[in-house]
Amino acid sequence: MLLEINQLFFSYNPEKKLFHNLNLRISEGKIIALAGESGCGKSTLLNLIYGLLDWEKGEIIFDGKPIFGPKKNLVPGEPEMKLVAQNYDLMPYATVADNVGKFLSNINLVEKKTKVMELLAVVGLEEYASVLPKYLSGGQQQRVAIARALSVMPKLLLLDEPFSNLDFSRKVELRERLFNYVKEKNISMLISTHEIQEVMPWLDQIIVLQEGRLIQNDSPEETYKNPYNEYVAKLFGEVNVFSDDEKKHWNLTKNFWFPHEIKISNGENNDQKMKAEVLESRFAGNHFWNKISLNEKKLVVYSEQPLKNTVDLEFT
Numbered sequence: 001m002l003l004e005i006n007q008l009f010f011s012y013n014p015e016k017k018l019f020h021n022l023n024l025r026i027s028e029g030k031i032i033a034l035a036g037e038s039g040c041g042k043s044t045l046l047n048l049i050y051g052l053l054d055w056e057k058g059e060i061i062f063d064g065k066p067i068f069g070p071k072k073n074l075v076p077g078e079p080e081m082k083l084v085a086q087n088y089d090l091m092p093y094a095t096v097a098d099n100v101g102k103f104l105s106n107i108n109l110v111e112k113k114t115k116v117m118e119l120l121a122v123v124g125l126e127e128y129a130s131v132l133p134k135y136l137s138g139g140q141q142q143r144v145a146i147a148r149a150l151s152v153m154p155k156l157l158l159l160d161e162p163f164s165n166l167d168f169s170r171k172v173e174l175r176e177r178l179f180n181y182v183k184e185k186n187i188s189m190l191i192s193t194h195e196i197q198e199v200m201p202w203l204d205q206i207i208v209l210q211e212g213r214l215i216q217n218d219s220p221e222e223t224y225k226n227p228y229n230e231y232v233a234k235l236f237g238e239v240n241v242f243s244d245d246e247k248k249h250w251n252l253t254k255n256f257w258f259p260h261e262i263k264i265s266n267g268e269n270n271d272q273k274m275k276a277e278v279l280e281s282r283f284a285g286n287h288f289w290n291k292i293s294l295n296e297k298k299l300v301v302y303s304e305q306p307l308k309n310t311v312d313l314e315f316t
């Protein structure tokens with residue numbers, strides 16, 4: 001096991017505990033999302049794993065060795081673990097290339113330069129090699145920090161919201177190159193995000209935190225198909241939530257239905273019990289977004305064509 005967290009207790013303030021008996025295992029070569037809404041403890045957990053905070057009880061074991069907080073270990077971080085936090089901590093008077101090469105040996109400068117350019121290609125910044133960080137946008141600086149972290153070939157890379165400062169097309173390019181690179185090099189990656197959808201195709205595992213509690217730890221498919229609760233389901237976008245009574249009343253197979261899972265027929269079959277009234281129908285790119293009312297319950301469903309009047313619903 002690459003990382004083990006056993007019975008961890010941590011709080012910033014004694015009245016409000018954040019982590020209460022947190023347990024977690026991460027194996028080698030996995031890409032894992034640490035998901036949950038703002039304030040649930042994602043950044044704190046990454047900082048604890050990296051040894052930037054002292055915890056009250058419990059242990060964090062990385063690659064067979066215990067991690068200590070700043071009280072016991074003044075220089076945080078292990079050689080084979082890197083954290084890219086939301087402040088990127090670049091050297092302001094060194095070029096992008098020098099920042100990326102900071103941890104690389106100077107014995108063979110040709111080899112070093114090749115490696116730096118390879119890493120800059122992974123994050124899409126080859127043409128910025130000789131630029132100073134202050135001339136880069138926040139998103140570009142973050143990519144320099146990611147390249148620098150990759151340079152040491154860590155066994156575990158911790159990334160705090162790595163795509164938060166990027167526009168959509170940059171994000172698409174970066175995530176594909178980055179994820180392919182870490183998979184190829186067998187680097188484990190723990191990425192905090194509140195946008196699971198953005199990284200979902202590359203994930204091996206999703207860990208969900210809710211107010212410091214680890215409430216689900218499953219494969220992406222399992223998490224999506226069987227979310228532990230409404231909070232987890234909502235991490236994947238809009239969702240229709242049915243109470244247990246409603247589920248029973250309409251004879252549904254589950255409580256949470258994503259808009260595309262509810263099928264629409266044209267409303268001509270009057271025997272159908274699931275007749276619903278269309279309240280709104282709006283163009284949303286590759287589908288129409290519809291607000292409908294099923295016996296006063298408001299639902300969101302997607303359709304290929306705009307809807308009007310009444311429709312029949314099928315929960316399949």
Ligand SMILES: Nc1ncnc2c1ncn2[C@@H]1O[C@H](COP(=O)(O)OP(=O)(O)OP(=O)(O)O)[C@@H](O)[C@H]1O
Nearest residue numbers: 012013018036037038039040041042043044045194
């Ligand atoms: N230095 C601090 N001192 C006191 N409380 C803090 C400190 N840092 C974070 N907190 C609190 O701890 C909780 C968890 O914060 P954390 O930053 O870990 O959440 P997060 O899930 O990473 O949020 P975000 O997605 O917004 O970055 C929040 O309630 C936050 O207000």
